[in-house]
Amino acid sequence: MTPAPVLAVQGLVKRFPMRGGRFVNAVNGVSLEIRPGETLGLVGESGCGKSTVGKLIMKLHDPTEGAIVVRGQNIAGLSRRLMKPVRRQIQTIFQDPYGSLNPRMTAGAIVGEPLKIHGIASGRDLTRRVAEVFEKVGLRADQMTRFPHEFSGGQRQRLSIARALIVDPEIIIADEPVSALDVSIQASVINLLIRLQKEMGLSLLFISHDMSVVEHVSHRVAVMYLGRIVEIGPRDMLFSNPQHPYTQALLSAVPVAKPGARRRERIVLKGDVPSPVDPPPGCHFHTRCPIAEDICRQKAPALNTVDGEHRAACHLRAPDAPAARSAA
Template identity: 75%
Template sequence: MTAGTILSVRDLRKSFDVGGGLLRKSGTLQAVGGVSFDIGPGETLGLVGESGCGKSTVGKLIMKLHHPSDGAIFLRGVNIAGLSRRAMTPMWRKVQTIFQDPYSSLNPRMSAGAIVGEALTIHRIASGAEKTRRVAEIFEKVGLRADQMGRFPHEFSGGQRQRLSIARALIVEPELIVADEPVSALDVSIQASVINLLIRLQKEMGLSMLFISHDMSVVEHVSHRVAVMYLGRIVEIGSRRRIFGDPQHPYTRALLSAVPVADPAARRRERIVLKGDVPSPIDPPPGCHFQTRCPFAQDICRKVLPDLLPTGGGHKVACHVRMPDAVA
């Protein structure tokens, strides 16, 4: 962790006890298995992977919606991993979240203005006329009108509801935003406007952001650095340019090969089709967790779990095999 780092996650782990059933094996599900990364001031780290890889669990652990099984979460140098809910309350002013579903995350019985302004009361930041002024100001900032403050969530469109969620997160002026699939529930036609809003507000307010998504195209657009997760572990992390231009892990290459290319004249990546399903996190395979689907797997991959090791320039990869140069 370097000076000025907003968030530093170290060897973060989370396991759940799972009961058995007719079609389900009992045991311990390791949702997050030793994840480490840093986020600097004004930086966006994109966290990507298939559904069930543990990326949303990482976001919930940072927000303390789940309690970590092990590891450390340093928020501005303070390890919040073991903090109680009461001790965590003042820290929530520094870190806020934007959830995937903008409707289920909003109280349908509260007006939009009350929803957005609630945090000002909880953190004792403002009340009365000052509270109303701040709420009106943040409404305008996210592209809503102040005269909409008295409306209820069902009176807004999906895109407007997500703007309400963004306003609620930003009203306390946090340093870090955890955005968990913030546009995946929205129509494609309005996704771009919400993404561009987040980018603009990040620059204006100097925000840091953990952007969780399964959409590689969106992550490429918003992120400065990218971390790729597979079965609870980060298998590759590096700058956006390196991840999208010269990926070193076969799983990253497979994800990128599936991204549609809009320009018919552009050179396309060779399509990599992964065989089989993602293994169960209750009973992961020995060695590298990706070895059952990897077209480059060798004997060592079936025996030894690779460490996430630096390859230069801040890039790290967890793979025993040296990949040939990527074709962009």
């Protein structure tokens, strides 16, 4: 039996107002869920809305519509005061480890601050807990008195991870956690996250534009395009048998790491990503899709089941679509 999700996002919408009464349609009806101990990879091009989804879940932005359900409680409309205990359950790791750390605070004070805010520990108990989490993320306790500028980029991201873990959360929102790091450092931070997830039973939303990284860390993968989920499913299914033309194009651009491995045929998308201020009607991807038909320009596709938990939002991949078999 599939365990109940620790996090379920239902019909999430976020529109940012602009001058003249117009809106940026950043997130448009996103639904997803994360189960206990699972990593859901959320991937897509820059500007597709994936980071906004993470900020909405953290309530750094208030959603325009939709529900954010954490352990059965809809937090979408909670006030700042009522959100405080929920924030212990959901922590985040930001993309820029230097920009997210206060340069005037020592590393130990930065990591220990959430314990003070939530009234969990103080004094020697706080110092002990901080030292323990430093060791857990691969830092030394004697580094607690240093300032952020005295750490390398990889060490600063470990500080960010330590700060997220210190309150023993259930869910981690990891927003491009390795994209600002050197390639040589990325693997060690990714492996650290995987190890900590297994040890602590964490559930992760791993946001990235790098399909190779997402494949390595995720159990399931959701692909976003212009504010919508266009494909979602178990990692192995999605990578071995991508159904949406956009997913196929993303995977065709991934370099092949193994010598002699067969490369996917490169799919070059024409045109630019449409503006989220004025998205095209129907399927948002139809302006760049190599197999688009009239229905794609007129009607937004639903996420249709392909196989088990594998779903794709494409009219031509729907089970009852006449062109589904020929387009596959």
